[in-house]
Amino acid sequence: MIEENNLKRRYLVQNIWFTIFWLSMILIAVVLGSILYFIFSRGVKVINWEFLTAAPRRGMTEGGIFPAIVGTLYLVLGSIVVSLPLGVFSAIYLTEYASPRHPALRAIRTAIHCLAGVPSVVFGLFGLAVFVKIFGFGVSVLSGSLTLGIMSLPVVITSVEEALKAVPLSFREASLALGANKWTTIWRVVLPSSLPGILTGLILSIGRVAGETAPIMFTAAVFYTRGLPQSPFDPVMALPYHIYGLITEGTRPDKQIPLAYGTAVVLILLVIAVDFIAIYWRGRARRSRKW
Amino acid sequence: MEEIKLRIKDLSVFFGKKQVLHQVNLNIPANKVTAIIGPSGCGKSTLLRSINRMNDFFEDVRIEGEIIFDGNNIYAEGVDPVTVRRRIGMVFQTPNPFPKSIFENVAYGLRIQGWKNKKAIEEQVVKSLQAAALWDEVKDRLHSSAFDLSGGQQQRLCIARAIAVEPEILLMDEPASALDPIATARVEELIRSLIKKYTIVLVTHNMQEAARASDYTAFLLLGKLIEFGPTNQIFTNPQKKETEDYLTGRFG
Amino acid sequence: MVVLFGEGWPVFAHVSLSQFLLGKRWYPTSSPPQFGALPLILGSLLVTGGGLLFAVPLGLFAGIFLAEVCPPRGREVLKPIVELLADIPSVIYGFFGVVVIAPLIRNFLSLSTGLTAFTASLILGIMAVPSIVSVIEDAITSIPRSYREASLALGATHWETLHRVVLPAASSGIGAAIILGAGRIIGETMAVLMVAGGAPVIPRSFFQPVRTLTATIAVEMGEASVGSPHYHALFSLAIILFLFTLILNILVENLIPEGRRRVR
Numbered sequence: 001m002i003e004e005n006n007l008k009r010r011y012l013v014q015n016i017w018f019t020i021f022w023l024s025m026i027l028i029a030v031v032l033g034s035i036l037y038f039i040f041s042r043g044v045k046v047i048n049w050e051f052l053t054a055a056p057r058r059g060m061t062e063g064g065i066f067p068a069i070v071g072t073l074y075l076v077l078g079s080i081v082v083s084l085p086l087g088v089f090s091a092i093y094l095t096e097y098a099s100p101r102h103p104a105l106r107a108i109r110t111a112i113h114c115l116a117g118v119p120s121v122v123f124g125l126f127g128l129a130v131f132v133k134i135f136g137f138g139v140s141v142l143s144g145s146l147t148l149g150i151m152s153l154p155v156v157i158t159s160v161e162e163a164l165k166a167v168p169l170s171f172r173e174a175s176l177a178l179g180a181n182k183w184t185t186i187w188r189v190v191l192p193s194s195l196p197g198i199l200t201g202l203i204l205s206i207g208r209v210a211g212e213t214a215p216i217m218f219t220a221a222v223f224y225t226r227g228l229p230q231s232p233f234d235p236v237m238a239l240p241y242h243i244y245g246l247i248t249e250g251t252r253p254d255k256q257i258p259l260a261y262g263t264a265v266v267l268i269l270l271v272i273a274v275d276f277i278a279i280y281w282r283g284r285a286r287r288s289r290k291w
Numbered sequence: 292m293e294e295i296k297l298r299i300k301d302l303s304v305f306f307g308k309k310q311v312l313h314q315v316n317l318n319i320p321a322n323k324v325t326a327i328i329g330p331s332g333c334g335k336s337t338l339l340r341s342i343n344r345m346n347d348f349f350e351d352v353r354i355e356g357e358i359i360f361d362g363n364n365i366y367a368e369g370v371d372p373v374t375v376r377r378r379i380g381m382v383f384q385t386p387n388p389f390p391k392s393i394f395e396n397v398a399y400g401l402r403i404q405g406w407k408n409k410k411a412i413e414e415q416v417v418k419s420l421q422a423a424a425l426w427d428e429v430k431d432r433l434h435s436s437a438f439d440l441s442g443g444q445q446q447r448l449c450i451a452r453a454i455a456v457e458p459e460i461l462l463m464d465e466p467a468s469a470l471d472p473i474a475t476a477r478v479e480e481l482i483r484s485l486i487k488k489y490t491i492v493l494v495t496h497n498m499q500e501a502a503r504a505s506d507y508t509a510f511l512l513l514g515k516l517i518e519f520g521p522t523n524q525i526f527t528n529p530q531k532k533e534t535e536d537y538l539t540g541r542f543g
Numbered sequence: 544m545v546v547l548f549g550e551g552w553p554v555f556a557h558v559s560l561s562q563f564l565l566g567k568r569w570y571p572t573s574s575p576p577q578f579g580a581l582p583l584i585l586g587s588l589l590v591t592g593g594g595l596l597f598a599v600p601l602g603l604f605a606g607i608f609l610a611e612v613c614p615p616r617g618r619e620v621l622k623p624i625v626e627l628l629a630d631i632p633s634v635i636y637g638f639f640g641v642v643v644i645a646p647l648i649r650n651f652l653s654l655s656t657g658l659t660a661f662t663a664s665l666i667l668g669i670m671a672v673p674s675i676v677s678v679i680e681d682a683i684t685s686i687p688r689s690y691r692e693a694s695l696a697l698g699a700t701h702w703e704t705l706h707r708v709v710l711p712a713a714s715s716g717i718g719a720a721i722i723l724g725a726g727r728i729i730g731e732t733m734a735v736l737m738v739a740g741g742a743p744v745i746p747r748s749f750f751q752p753v754r755t756l757t758a759t760i761a762v763e764m765g766e767a768s769v770g771s772p773h774y775h776a777l778f779s780l781a782i783i784l785f786l787f788t789l790i791l792n793i794l795v796e797n798l799i800p801e802g803r804r805r806v807r
Contacts, residue, residue: 006405007371014702021612024604025621028672032628035639035669114792117723119730121757122781128764129778204630211632214732214757218764240634244733247641257642264635275627345696350615377698387689390712399707400697449693456697 039264046262056259065263070228071141071236072210072270075220078145079152079209084202086149087156088191094157095164096186116154121214123151128218140233144220151215152205159201163194196281203278207271213240239267296321296460296490297342302356304337304346311337313514314356319460324482324491326505326522328498330537334514335494339462342492343379344372360460377404380458384465386445388437388452393429396437396448400456415455422488423451424481443474447481460490467500479504498538502526510534578776584783586660586753587729590739593664593749594728598671599721605672606679606720611705622680629673637737640666645738652750660753663739667728675724682716683709719798726791730784732757756784 054064098105127147137143167190175185191198213221221241229236246260297319304312311334319325327335340346342358344365357364365375377400388396397416398406406412416433420426425447429440437448446466453461463482467475482491482504495501501508501522508525510517510533518525518534529535609618609625644666645657686709694704710717736758760777767773 007374010373010405010700010703014700017702017706018612021604021608024601025608025613028601028605028676031669032673035636038643039635039639110796113796114789117726117730117788117792117795119732119757119784119788121730121732121760122785125760125764125778125781207630211630211634213632213634214761217761240632240733243634243638244737247638247737260638260642264638267632268635271630271632272627275630279623279626343696345692348695373698373700376696381692381696383689383692383696385689387687387693389690389693389708399694400699403694403697403699403703403707452693453697 036268039261039268042258043261043263043265046258047265051259051262052266065237065239065242065259065266067228068237068239068242068263069266071221071238072240072267074141074229074236075144075148075216075238076206076209078141079148080202080206082146082149083152083156083205087153088160088198090153091157091160091164092186092191095161096182096190112154112157116158119214120151120212121217123147124215124218126150127215132219138233139218139220139222139235141220141229141236142233144216144236144238147215147219148209148212151212152209155205155208156201159204160194160198163197163201164190166197167193196284200278200282203274203281207274207278210274211240211267211271213238213244216241239263239270243267293320293323295319296360298357298359299338299342300357300359302338302341302354302358304334304341304355305353306349307351311514312341315511315514315516317509317516317519319490319492320507321490322486322488323506324486324493324504325507325509326501327492327494327509327511328496328501328537329511331496333511335511336464338511339381339464339492339494342460342462343376343381345376345381347372377456378458379460379462380453380456381462382446382449382453382464382466385469386442386449388440388445388448391437392434393437393440393448394433397452397455399452404456419451419455420448422454422485423447424477424484425451441474443470443477446470446474446478450478450481450485454485454489458489460492461485463491463493465495465497466493468496475500498526510537512537578772578779580756580776580780580783583754583756583759583780586739587755587757587784587787589660589749589753590663590667590735590755591725591729593660594667594671595721595725597665597668598675598724598728601668602672602675602720602724603679603717606676606717607683607705607710609676609680610683611701611709622677625673625676625680629677632733633670633731634733634737636666636670637734640734640738654750656752658738658752659750660739661749663735663753663755664749666734666738667731670731670734671724671727674727675720678720678723679713679717682713682720685716686712715798719795722791722795722798726788726795729787729791730757732761736761756780760784 051064052069053066055067056063056065094105094108098108124147127143127150131137131143131146132139135143137146171189171193172185175189176182180188216238220236221238222235243260243263246256246263295318299315299317299319302312302315303310315338317338327338329335337346341354342365346352346354354366356366358366360375360379363370365372389399391399394416397419398412401412401415406415417426420429425444428444429448432439437445440448446469450461450466466482467478470478479500482493485491486506493501493505495504505522507520508522509519510525510529510531512533518529518531520530525534526538529538609621613621640662641658645662647657648654648659648662649657690708690712691704694708695701699707735755739753739755739758760780763773764777767777
């Protein structure tokens with residue numbers, strides 16, 4: 001006969017482990033929470049209308065971060081212009097046209113996954129060699145956008161692929177059975193149904209692009225510009241690079257570190273806002289999806 | 292009248308606001324197979340899962356009434372569901388072996404109970420596999436993965452796993468519904484052979500299966516127990532109109 | 544890829560492969576310049592190892608918490624927050640490391656500088672935790688319910704079920720989460736650039752400044768003139784980095800079955 005005389009001990013073991021799990025989560029929450037609190041409590045004081053709308057003055061010890069905000073927006077928009085069409089068309093090819101059992105397809109997928117894991121600084125070097133030097137675009141919005149766009153391609157391709165795969169086969173078959181050809185089916189049926197998924201992927205990649213520093217260090221960003229960029233061939237300021245610059249190249253830390261806090265708050269809020277839009281969109285798309 | 296193993300008294304189960312079982316009263320006789328039949332959604336799985344407190348894992352479930360097992364209400368305060376589940380085993384609808392070897396699947400419950408003696412574990416595993424009529428088929432490959440077995444073999448492995456910890460009652464939730472006719476026949480045969488040692492409660496949507504494999508049959512409709520009696524009486528001479536309608540295929 | 548190799552190769556006209564990989568001195572601006580990448584490689588590995596030391600136990604435990612122990616309502620709130628934290632730019636973590644952690648560590652251990660391998664590991668570990676938690680949570684919740692039910696029905700406790708059935712079944716996903724975390728740490732540039740200190744010498748202790756591959760590229764690319772041996776040497780560093788992450792990715796590919804992969 002089997003008896004449960006050891007049940008007390010078994011529950012004790014369970015309680016010990018579950019307490020460890022609780023504590024780990026609490027520790028993480030406290031650490032990350034205090035990082036955010038620390039930055040916010042110092043940064044919010046700095047933020048005012050002038051901070052958001054003026055350019056830096058007096059060797060970046062006063063003034064605002066307007067050019068950096070604009071620069072980051074330019075880079076984000078530029079990278080979307082690069083990654084969206086390329087990403088969507090590659091994903092369409094991969095899911096709709098390429099035969100699924102082809103060995104090359106598997107290789108391409110693996111390559112895309114590997115590309116997603118490549119450090120961003122390596123993309124930065126790539127951009128430097130190709131766009132800045134070989135194509136001669138110089139350190140500019142254009143070079144930076146191209147670099148960031150290519151960097152975010154794996155994420156965009158994968159999320160578009162997932163969105164396309166989520167469209168039921170019956171939709172396609174219904175359209176094809178009505179005599180539509182393949183491209184018409186994709187353009188009029190598959191793409192519209194997968195739009196929310198595509199947008200979610202795109203928004204997520206925006207969050208990533210906005211926060212990246214390493215790829216734009218050599219391709220687009222400078223510490224200081226006199227005004228806003230006049231053409232795609234001008235260099236820009238960018239929020240993450242601005243923080244880095246204030247911390248490492250500063251001459252007056254007492255005045256510059258508060259500005260860095262303020263910039264950090266703006267950058268965090270930007271990324272969080274973008275994420276919230278993505279989460280909201282994903283939720284809404286899931287709720288409204290009727291199939 | 293036989294010895295009664297389990298008394299279900301006024302059992303009601305709610306999921307949120309929805310009442311799934313309405314004051315079910317049922318006495319399960321010892322060392323017999325009791326089948327629970329009824330159309331899908333009638334609450335037969337819920338009733339079965341109430342008996343070993345597997346409903347506890349659902350959110351906002353509320354259970355009223357008593358289930359008396361061995362003189363104690365298993366829903367009384369202070370009763371540990373883990374102990375209940377050790378003494379009342381369960382076999383599921385689809386075979387669900389662990390991603391482990393055949394041997395380790397059967398030994399799992401013993402290791403949980405704190406068995407350390409290698410020899411004792413081995414003996415118990417062999418005994419259980421023999422009782423589950425699986426031993427001859429797997430004795431040469433005890434350490435290969437359980438997923439290498441066919442569906443019917445996997446289900447018998449799950450039965451062996453359940454009986455290894457020597458429960459007193461074995462609950463079976465449509466154990467043959469995912470199997471082909473030949474595997475089904477073997478599982479039913481096995482169920483009949485197990486009643487010497489165990490009390491079995493068998494949920495099934497297949498009336499032939501209930502007729503073939505059970506001694507007693509309970510008919511459940513919309514969460515209410517309509518009729519309970521010896522299987523041949525239920526099938527040949529039902530007392531209630533609903534039972535007759537169901538058996539003659541008028542609904543469900 | 545072609546570009547990397549094209550730009551990286553010429554450095555070997557100046558220095559042999561073994562000298563490059565095993566050389567102990569990285570003085571690219573002295574004359575003659577010396578390109579021994581060993582200190583940088585070791586720096587990267589040290590910081591990555593250290594970061595994982597912080598991130599793996601915490602990430603694993605918190606991931607298990609989120610998937611198994613946390614009440615469902617808490618999970619609905621926590622999971623998006625964790626995913627959000629994973630997206631916070633690394634430059635923010637680096638910034639926090641420089642202004643808060645480094646001075647703390649310097650004062651606490653009375654070192655000459657707080658910018659050490661330890662500081663970098665700590666910051667990178669903290670940074671990698673959210674993504675590790677999130678992937679581990681996915682791995683655990685994707686284990687079929689039927690395994691849990693079978694174990695619980697046999698009279699196992701929740702912990703026994705988790706420890707003996709669910710976690711072993713999720714082990715490949717958990718392994719993948721850890722490797723992805725390693726990839727994220729080794730490729731991280733900004734945070735490490737800001738907090739690791741930056742001395743390109745072979746680290747002898749955890750509390751010394753180090754220089755990683757990524758930081759070296761970021762710092763020196765600005766100074767290296769195009770086409771110089773230095774410029775090519777930095778591309779070679781990128782190749783090493785690329786190969787590291789390639790190996791990690793191939794490991795992950797083999798751990799996660801087709802179609803279960805999420806790029807982040």
